[in-house]
Amino acid sequence: MRTAYHEQLDALTAQLGEMCGLAGAAMERATQALLQADLELAEQVITDHERIAAMSSKAEESAFVLLALQAPVAGDLRSIVAAIQIAADVERMGALALHVAKIARRRHPQHALPEEVNGYFAEMGRLAVELGNSAQEVLLTRDPEKAARIHEEDDAMDDLHRHLFTVLMDKEWKHGVAAAVDVTLLGRFYERFADHAVEIARRVIFQVTGKHPDDEDLTTTR
Template identity: 50%
Template sequence: MRDAYHEQLDSVGHTLVEMAGLVGQALSRATRALLDADLPSAEAVISADDAVDALHRGLDVRTLDLIARQQPVAGDLRTLVASLRMSADLERMGDLARHIAKVARMRYPECAVPEDLRPTFARMGEIGAELADKVARIVEDQDVEAARMLERQDDVVDRLHRAVFNALLSKETAYTIEAAIDVTLLSRYYERFADHAVSVARRLVFLVTGGDE
């Protein structure tokens, strides 16, 4: 019985790693769809989000069932509660990638991002995908130090996010209202994706340390 219980605990961690991998792939593909006006890629991201949602629901059901049946305490309970919250963050990251893909689909065959801002969005997409990949490794390895370092990359995304707004407010640039709205939303999606990755990392630190520094 205890072996089965610990196998179920391990499966929760494996699911989190799988979700992180999927949302990272989704963001990479959504960014390609956005910048290349690639409709098939946009449609693929939108459809694939169902798999992330299914993993999220399945993990929540298994986790709550373990809490109810096994009545875990101490570290095991902390693992399960933290996993519920990490799963929610990862599911939201998948939603944000889908939002980006939907903007790409809506503006097809045009590109929703003005040409001068495309390098900025390409960089935000690259960093976001890297963050998701690091989250997967952090969860798998229970790597507290890597989790703490992840916030540095989030700071870069925040700076890029601010740079987009500075461009929108600059007198030297003149975007259409439609483009300005798209860019504002898109930049926020990338910024929030990175924020949720940091949230997962912080929960991992709490999970491993119990809040003790």
């Protein structure tokens, strides 16, 4: 009975890891759609999001079944509760990639981004993909040290987001209000994507150690 239970828990973890990979891939395609004004890629991201949403619902359902039928305690209970929260985090990451793709689609055939901020979003997109891959690795390895290091990539994303605002606030900005709104929203989408990856790392640390890490813990562990 317990062997079957742990097999189900391992399958749930593998599913969550696959979802992280899909979310990272979605943000990669959404970024390319944004930078290249590629309508086909944007549409692909929008269509593919249904798969991530369906997997999130299935993962939550599997976790609740384990709670109801197995009555887990201690570490097993932590793992299942954290899995429910992680499923929501990953689904949100996919939704943020969806929002990026929708802006690219709405502005097509024009580019949504002024050329001077393309470099920021190319780098933010690269970091988002790395964060998706890192979250996937952390989920599958359950390594708290690797989980703590995700915070470094989030710091880099935060730095880019702050620098982006210096461009928007510059008196030389000449692209109008609509472009400023798009850039502001897009920057926030990438920042939040990174934040959810950090939350996944926190939840893995909680699964393994039973402790909720704060920012100082993450900084000193890495």
